[in-house]
Amino acid sequence: MFLVGLSGGIASGKSTVVSILRGLGCAVIDADVIARQVVQVGTPAHSQIIFHFGEEVLLKNGELDREKIGAIVFSNPEKRALLNSITHPPIRRAMLRQTLCYFFLGYKYVILDIPLLFESGTMTRYMKHTVLVYCDPQTQVERLIRRSGLSREDVQKRLAAQLPIDSKLPLADHVIDNSGDRESTRRQVLQLHHRLQSSLGYLPTRIAALTVGAGLVVLMWSLIRRLWQ
Numbered sequence: 001m002f003l004v005g006l007s008g009g010i011a012s013g014k015s016t017v018v019s020i021l022r023g024l025g026c027a028v029i030d031a032d033v034i035a036r037q038v039v040q041v042g043t044p045a046h047s048q049i050i051f052h053f054g055e056e057v058l059l060k061n062g063e064l065d066r067e068k069i070g071a072i073v074f075s076n077p078e079k080r081a082l083l084n085s086i087t088h089p090p091i092r093r094a095m096l097r098q099t100l101c102y103f104f105l106g107y108k109y110v111i112l113d114i115p116l117l118f119e120s121g122t123m124t125r126y127m128k129h130t131v132l133v134y135c136d137p138q139t140q141v142e143r144l145i146r147r148s149g150l151s152r153e154d155v156q157k158r159l160a161a162q163l164p165i166d167s168k169l170p171l172a173d174h175v176i177d178n179s180g181d182r183e184s185t186r187r188q189v190l191q192l193h194h195r196l197q198s199s200l201g202y203l204p205t206r207i208a209a210l211t212v213g214a215g216l217v218v219l220m221w222s223l224i225r226r227l228w229q
C-alpha cells in the first residue's frame with residue numbers, strides 16, 4: 001500500500017474530488033474530520049487546551065470555540081506552536097490507525113486529504129504521490145462568493161492570507177484542474193485513479209508485511225515445537 005496526499009486551496013474543489021474518489025470505492029482519510037475528533041469534549045487534547053488557553057476558549061456547550069482559538073493563534077506564533085504540539089500527536093496517531101486499518105483491508109493506496117499538505121513542508125515526505133486540486137484564481141473567487149455569501153473584498157482578503165494556489169502547482173506530482181465543469185473533473189479523477197490503481201507502488205509494503213508475518217509464524221512454530229519436546 002502507498003499513501004497519496006491530496007490538497008488544494010480554499011474552495012478549489014477538494015471535497016468535490018474526494019466525493020468522486022469515495023464513490024469509486026477509494027480509501028480516504030480526512031485530516032479535518034480527525035482534527036475535530038481529537039479535541040472533542042472529554043479528550044486529553046481538549047483538557048490540555050483548556051489548561052493552556054483558559055475556559056474563555058469554550059462555547060457554552062463545552063466544545064472549543066474554533067473561531068476564538070483561530071484568532072488567538074493567528075496573531076501569536078508561540079501559541080500556534082503550543083496548540084500544534086497539543087493537537088498534532090493525536091492527529092498523527094489517528095491517521096496512522098486509520099491507515100493501518102485500510103492496509104489490513106487490502107487497499108492498494110490510501111488518500112490523505114490534508115488542507116495544508118504543501119504548506120506543512122514535512123507531510124509530503126510520507127506521500128508516494130501528491131495531488132493538487134487546482135482551480136484558477138478567478139473561478140475560485142466566484143465559487144467562494146457563491147458558497148459563502150461573503151463580499152468580493154472579504155473573499156480576496158481570505159485568499160490573500162493563504163499560499164497562492166498557483167505556487168503549489170510545481171510542488172504536486174498530479175494536478176486535477178477543477179476550473180471547468182464537474183464532468184471534466186470526474187474524467188480527470190477517473191484517469192488518476194486508474195493510474196494509481198495499476199501502479200505497483202503498493203508491492204514493497206505488502207512484501208515487507210508478508211515477510212514479517214511469515215517470520216512471526218516460523219518463530220511461533222519453532223517455539224511451540226520446543227515446548228512440546
Ligand SMILES: Nc1ncnc2c1ncn2[C@@H]1O[C@H](COP(=O)(O)OP(=O)(O)OP(=O)(O)O)[C@@H](O)[C@H]1O
Pocket residue numbers: 008009010011012013014015016017143144147178179180181182185
Ligand atoms: N467543477 C465545479 N463546477 C461548479 N462548481 C463547483 C465545481 N467544483 C466545486 N464547485 C463548487 O465550489 C464550491 C467549493 O467546492 P468544494 O467544497 O469541493 O471545495 P473545497 O476545496 O473542499 O473547499 P474548502 O476547503 O474551502 O471547504 C462548492 O460550492 C462546490 O459546489
